[in-house]
Amino acid sequence: MPNILVVEDSPTMRQLISFAIKRIPESRIIEATDGIDALKKLSSEKIDIILADINMPMMDGLKLVSLVRNNPSYQNIPIIVITTEGAEEDKKRAISIGANAYLTKPIQTQELMKLVNSFL
Amino acid sequence: MEKDFGIAKKADEFLQIFKKGEEFTKDLIMENERLRFRVAQLEEAAEKSGKEERIRIYEERIKMLEEEFNSLLERYRKVEEENKDFASKYVEVESENNNLANLYVASYQLHSTLDFNEVLRIVLEIIINLIGAEKFAIFLMDEKTNELLPAASEGFSLEELPKTKLGEDIIGKVAKEGESYFAENMGYTNDINTSSPAVCIPLKIKEHVIGVISIYSLFVQKKSFTNIDYELFNLLAGHAATAIFSSKLYTQSERKLTTIQSFLDLLKEKPRK
Known part of the structure; x- marks a missing residue:
């Protein structure tokens, strides 16, 4: 049963992503509203994959990625970052700090499902 | 002298009979050979006709199998086409489903607050x-x-x-x-x-x-x-x-x-x- 952590400040996006991921058999979705909330969820739940928005208040997605990658307990969890930035350098930046994959908004549900499934 | 002549005559008769016997035996041998040859020919013909029969059976079987193969190939093609059709319908339904999910989420969120x-x-x-x-x-x-x-x-x-x-x-x-x-x-x-x-x-x-x-x-x-x-x-x-x-x-x-x-x-x- 994969536990998927969706880190997104927008309720609309959280609901949309959760809607899509619900179709992965036996998956469990855990929602977090920002990076700090995500770290709390990471400490209390066993997470199999993280989907994180980059632009968030309090702690953004990039900071979350670097913190997760520097923590031995979570460093092997696959991370997919989601953002509005479509530029190649933004993608490279996210990957360079440890994200496994990158999705741009507006996200295509099929693409999201394919990507999530590839890490499960 | 007369006795010798009689013996010679008998010997001659015996020779004659012997010769006839020899000829008859030769004829029998030849007839035997001819018959053997004929039997061999017939055996060969029979064997040949058996082979042909088998070839004919095999050919029929090949034809039947070929027909079966073609019909299976045809069915396979039809199933493959149906599969493609199902796959494209699945993609269509999936995309429609995603669109509806987007619309649902948008509508849900819009009416979630006053x-x-x-x-x-x-x-x-x-x-x-x-x-x-x-x-x-x-x-x-x-x-x-x-x-x-x-x-x-x-x-x-x-x-x-x-x-x-x-x-x-x-x-x-x-x-x-x-x-x-x-x-x-x-x-x-x-x-x-x-x-x-x-x-x-x-x-x-x-x-x-x-x-x-x-x-x-x-x-x-x-x-x-x-x-x-x-x-x-x-x-x-x-x-x-x-x-x-x-x-x-x-x-x-x-x-x-x-x-x-x-x-x-x-x-x-x-x-x-």
């Missing part, structure tokens, strides 16, 4: 996250002045956006006519004129326009609109309008209620003095 500012924030979120717009604004109609005033925006501050008279420019015309406007060239741009958006959607409650959504630029990765975007525009035109309108009324009535309540409290307090 807070006016929260509704505006949700409309902005839908336009950013589901449509992929980078720079856009929501203008609301001021019924007293017949002007469209910027109420929320992304990519600009509200001060950067113009007030537009009903019927003026693209924004004013869309508000007056109630018909959506789509420019020929849409996409990402830095060259923005706030009076001429690339997309302008009227926010309508039945035929009454309460405002417009003006989109000026899309994200770099968003090259054009898809069918679901137009569906979302339709949804926003109706649902965002009712959500904005009802939340505005609710906020106003809440404010009035608070004022009346304060007034009543004040009246209640008066007799004590």
Whole structure:
């Protein structure tokens, strides 16, 4: 049963992503509203994959990625970052700090499902 | 002498008989050989005819198997085609399902609150996250002045956006006519004129326009609109309008209620003095 952590400040996006991921058999979705909330969820739940928005208040997605990658307990969890930035350098930046994959908004549900499934 | 002659005669007769016997034996041997040869020929013919029969049976079997193979191949092709058909239908249903999910989420979020500012924030979120717009604004109609005033925006501050008279420019015309406007060239741009958006959607409650959504630029990765975007525009035109309108009324009535309540409290307090 994969536990998927969706880190997104927008309720609309959280609901949309959760809607899509619900179709992965036996998956469990855990929602977090920002990076700090995500770290709390990471400490209390066993997470199999993280989907994180980059632009968030309090702690953004990039900071979350670097913190997760520097923590031995979570460093092997696959991370997919989601953002509005479509530029190649933004993608490279996210990957360079440890994200496994990158999705741009507006996200295509099929693409999201394919990507999530590839890490499960 | 006579006796010798008799012996010689007998010997001659014996020889004759012997010769006849020899000839008869030779004839028998020849006949035997001929018959053996004939038997061999017949055996060979029989064997040949057996082989031919077997070949014929094998040929029939090959033909039957070939027919069976062809029919299986045909069935395989049909099944493959059906599979392709199912696969394309699955993709179609999947895409439709995703579109419906987007519309459901948008609609659900729009009606999830009665807070006016929260509704505006949700409309902005839908336009950013589901449509992929980078720079856009929501203008609301001021019924007293017949002007469209910027109420929320992304990519600009509200001060950067113009007030537009009903019927003026693209924004004013869309508000007056109630018909959506789509420019020929849409996409990402830095060259923005706030009076001429690339997309302008009227926010309508039945035929009454309460405002417009003006989109000026899309994200770099968003090259054009898809069918679901137009569906979302339709949804926003109706649902965002009712959500904005009802939340505005609710906020106003809440404010009035608070004022009346304060007034009543004040009246209640008066007799004590």
